[in-house]
Amino acid sequence: MLKQCEGSHAVAATVALCRPEVICAYPISPQTHIVEGLSEMVRDGTLQNCEFINVESEFAAMSVAIGSSATGARSYTATASQGLLFMAEAVWNASGLGLPIVMTLANRAIGAPINIWNDHTDAMSMRDAGWLQLFAENNQEAADLHIQAFRLAEELSLPIMVCMDGFILTHAYEGVDIPTQAQVDAYLPPYEPRQVLDPREPVSIGAMVGPEAFTEVRYLAHAKQMQALKLIPQLAEEFQAQFGRDSGGLIRTYRTEDAETVVVALGSVLGTIKNTIDDLREEGRKIGVLGITSFRPFPTAAIGEAVRYCERVVVVEKSFAVGVGGIVSRDVRTAMREHPHPIYAVIAGLGGRAITKDSLRQLFLTVMDDKLEALTFLDLDWNAVNRELERERITRRSGPIAENLLRDLGVVAARVG
Amino acid sequence: MTATIVKFYQTGTHTVGNRLLDPEHRSVQADMRRTNSLNSGHRACQGCGEALGARYAIDAAMQATDNQLIAANATGCLEVFSTPYPETSWQIPWIHSLFGNTAAVATGIAAALRVKGRTEVRVVAQGGDGGTTDIGFGCLSGMFERNDDVLYICYDNEAYMNTGVQRSSATPGAARTATTPAVGAAPGNVFGQGKNLPLIAMAHEIPYVATAIVSELRDLEAKVKRAMEIRGARYIHIFVPCPLGWGTASNQTIHIARLAKETGVFPVIAAEHGELTKVSKIRKQLPVEDYLKPQRRFAHLFSPTPNLAAIAHIQALADRNIRRFGLIDAAPVGAAAGAGDN
Numbered sequence: 001m002l003k004q005c006e007g008s009h010a011v012a013a014t015v016a017l018c019r020p021e022v023i024c025a026y027p028i029s030p031q032t033h034i035v036e037g038l039s040e041m042v043r044d045g046t047l048q049n050c051e052f053i054n055v056e057s058e059f060a061a062m063s064v065a066i067g068s069s070a071t072g073a074r075s076y077t078a079t080a081s082q083g084l085l086f087m088a089e090a091v092w093n094a095s096g097l098g099l100p101i102v103m104t105l106a107n108r109a110i111g112a113p114i115n116i117w118n119d120h121t122d123a124m125s126m127r128d129a130g131w132l133q134l135f136a137e138n139n140q141e142a143a144d145l146h147i148q149a150f151r152l153a154e155e156l157s158l159p160i161m162v163c164m165d166g167f168i169l170t171h172a173y174e175g176v177d178i179p180t181q182a183q184v185d186a187y188l189p190p191y192e193p194r195q196v197l198d199p200r201e202p203v204s205i206g207a208m209v210g211p212e213a214f215t216e217v218r219y220l221a222h223a224k225q226m227q228a229l230k231l232i233p234q235l236a237e238e239f240q241a242q243f244g245r246d247s248g249g250l251i252r253t254y255r256t257e258d259a260e261t262v263v264v265a266l267g268s269v270l271g272t273i274k275n276t277i278d279d280l281r282e283e284g285r286k287i288g289v290l291g292i293t294s295f296r297p298f299p300t301a302a303i304g305e306a307v308r309y310c311e312r313v314v315v316v317e318k319s320f321a322v323g324v325g326g327i328v329s330r331d332v333r334t335a336m337r338e339h340p341h342p343i344y345a346v347i348a349g350l351g352g353r354a355i356t357k358d359s360l361r362q363l364f365l366t367v368m369d370d371k372l373e374a375l376t377f378l379d380l381d382w383n384a385v386n387r388e389l390e391r392e393r394i395t396r397r398s399g400p401i402a403e404n405l406l407r408d409l410g411v412v413a414a415r416v417g
Numbered sequence: 418m419t420a421t422i423v424k425f426y427q428t429g430t431h432t433v434g435n436r437l438l439d440p441e442h443r444s445v446q447a448d449m450r451r452t453n454s455l456n457s458g459h460r461a462c463q464g465c466g467e468a469l470g471a472r473y474a475i476d477a478a479m480q481a482t483d484n485q486l487i488a489a490n491a492t493g494c495l496e497v498f499s500t501p502y503p504e505t506s507w508q509i510p511w512i513h514s515l516f517g518n519t520a521a522v523a524t525g526i527a528a529a530l531r532v533k534g535r536t537e538v539r540v541v542a543q544g545g546d547g548g549t550t551d552i553g554f555g556c557l558s559g560m561f562e563r564n565d566d567v568l569y570i571c572y573d574n575e576a577y578m579n580t581g582v583q584r585s586s587a588t589p590g591a592a593r594t595a596t597t598p599a600v601g602a603a604p605g606n607v608f609g610q611g612k613n614l615p616l617i618a619m620a621h622e623i624p625y626v627a628t629a630i631v632s633e634l635r636d637l638e639a640k641v642k643r644a645m646e647i648r649g650a651r652y653i654h655i656f657v658p659c660p661l662g663w664g665t666a667s668n669q670t671i672h673i674a675r676l677a678k679e680t681g682v683f684p685v686i687a688a689e690h691g692e693l694t695k696v697s698k699i700r701k702q703l704p705v706e707d708y709l710k711p712q713r714r715f716a717h718l719f720s721p722t723p724n725l726a727a728i729a730h731i732q733a734l735a736d737r738n739i740r741r742f743g744l745i746d747a748a749p750v751g752a753a754a755g756a757g758d759n
């Protein structure tokens with residue numbers, strides 16, 4: 001049923017239809033509305049056979065999910081930003097143990113400086129943690145990916161992060177088709193664990209493993225993610241058959257067939273990029289966009305194929321590796337090994353900075369003339385940066401950087417939460 | 418197979434031999450049907466108090482739950498010595514996740530059992546003092562506060578043993594550890610630090626808190642049994658000497674534990690909903706020197722010259738335990754009246 005609702009509520013309603021048995025959560029913006037919605041559904045009986053546990057930290061949230069998942073319960077949590085870092089050790093543990101936990105990540109920047117707004121730094125900080133990471137382009141896809149995620153996680157016995165842009169999606173009202181319980185039940189069978197704590201058949205889970213088998217255990221985690229490369233498109237196809245909607249999959253291309261320039265991005269910014277590209281197409285420019293839905297596993301072959309015949313690739317990424325540059329672009333480069341065209345990394349939208357059509361248009365025009373630097377920061381305020389660099393050059397006690405910049409810009413710190 | 422009832426009993430102690438007791442009061446370990454939940458063949462040091470405590474505690478919990486038990490285990494000696502790949506000593510469903518999250522993992526297990534309607538299956542979480550009083554404290558306090566249906570057992574050997582005997586917040590004043598070496602003006606661990614987790618647990622007003630000691634194993638078993646009769650958050654803190662970390666002979670573990678109790682260094686108590694319900698009295702009070710002397714971690718208190726101030730400080734702490742919990746009915750002999758604790 002098509003419903004005009006907030007992204008968080010669409011996700012909460014859809015997660016509830018997936019019949020989670022244990023939900024544990026610790027509040028952090030912009031994830032709060034999702035777990036608030038779920039707690040209400042557990043309280044008012046809409047969501048039955050489910051334990052909602054208010055834990056004391058994100059570390060506990062993931063740990064409770066580890067315990068419940070290992071005991072055979074379908075387990076769900078949600079977090080963002082600092083919360084993801086606070087649970088980091090347990091994030092790795094969940095994947096190491098092979099527990100199919102599904103977690104929504106309401107993507108948010110990581111401090112300091114503390115910032116509640118959207119970018120992808122949180123997700124990227126855990127990109128090597130052994131979780132699958134799926135990125136939603138809009139609220140419909142955010143909702144749909146959760147249904148696919150439970151199915152995929154449980155088939156592989158691996159945890160999955162469904163990433164949706166904080167505020168831009170979580171707090172946006174859009175029409176979302178919330179499926180029926182019968183539809184979801186037909187797609188998502190009850191959880192049948194591969195390993196379970198049960199006195200009827202005692203097992204030891206999480207034993208110490210030394211050099212004699214550690215590599216093999218880690219390789220198997222990789223092998224399962226490689227299996228996911230086949231499974232993800234398959235499940236998206238089945239999803240379409242069941243729900244009549246094209247959602248999920250590994251990558252999504254738009255007007256790339258004859259494109260000389262291919263823009264690569266993840267998440268909600270794809271919408272703005274498509275609009276920009278439509279305008280450029282009208283002007284006869286051959287440009288298209290490739291959205292990565294599955295960032296982990298990384299669809300190396302699919303991306304390699306999609307950018308094979310273009311002349312250049314520009315990756316617009318909402319995070320970066322300080323001291324190196326782009327993160328997504330480095331992975332994309334490995335996908336282009338056979339056909340090494342120029343590739344540009346553009347860091348944009350950090351800490352919620354708006355990525356406007358104007359800026360993107362300018363950026364794409366520059367890149368199509370091959371005049372872009374290999375690493376660019378979109379809309380960077382060079383004046384502010386240079387003033388601070390100069391201040392540090394002339395004064396030892398130059399003071400806290402963030403506060404200096406805000407003073408220079410004449411603004412006060414935004415509300416934090 | 419026909420079972421023969423074997424009667425075990427201790428000599429040289431004040432405890433009553435099994436053969437004199439009603440069958441239901443006999444030690445779980447004396448029962449042919451004991452589960453050997455932590456089976457033999459594991460890699461603990463000889464005389465390890467933690468292995469002994471765990472064996473008694475978990476077998477008692479198994480008996481009390483009709484073998485319907487799942488255990489979550491923190492990183493630490495118990496986890497490492499019981500499960501080196503590809504072996505496991507655990508005969509029960511057992512999970513090790515991390516060092517600091519065991520109470521939360523147990524909460525998750527309990528939640529899953531509840532939602533699946535398997536409430537006959539019970540949950541034990543267990544860890545060392547470091548995993549309990551330090552790194553796992555947040556998760557433990559959360560589990561207490563929510564009154565989750567978990568029995569948490571802390572095996573307190575007063576330091577981080579698995580990583581080579583470093584100080585934890587359960588390490589006593591003056592004790593030598595690898596990070597509180599016996600050098601300088603105030604050798605060993607400083608006084609006036611650390612936390613008393615049984616009291617902190619009591620302050621959460623959870624249904625059951627108890628301390629136990631490996632020299633009083635039937636008391637330990639009885640406390641585990643009592644804990645399993647109750648639903649909600651429960652905590653048992655077991656004092657477990659560590660021959661390797663303490664520098665004691667491996668055949669002295671029980672003896673050292675007994676001295677800890679008889680000097681008042683470790684009070685053996687139980688409390689329900691924050692109120693003290695049971696105190697194991699000291700039978701014959703001994704001076705703390707008797708407890709300290711056989712342990713190399715305290716050797717610097719006695720040689721080259723005795724550190725009388727430090728010994729008096731430890732005595733004052735023992736005396737405060739005696740006063741606070743009423744461990745002896747008469748006033749402590751030779752106690753420095755009103756001596757400051759820290």
Ligand SMILES: Cc1ncc(C[n+]2csc(CCOP(=O)(O)OP(=O)(O)O)c2C)c(N)n1
Binds near residue numbers: 577585
């Ligand atoms: C997050 C984290 N920090 C540190 C360690 C290293 N570590 C493993 S076991 C251990 C000591 C355990 O001490 P305790 O909990 O007292 O148990 P014991 O070994 O003394 O029985 C430490 C410090 C770890 N595994 N994980």
Ligand code: SF4
Binds near residue numbers: 462574579659660
């Ligand atoms: S170091 Fe101590 S706690 Fe660890 S196995 Fe040896 S005796 Fe037991």
Ligand SMILES: [Mg+2]
Binds near residue numbers: 572573575576
């Ligand atoms: Mg210890």
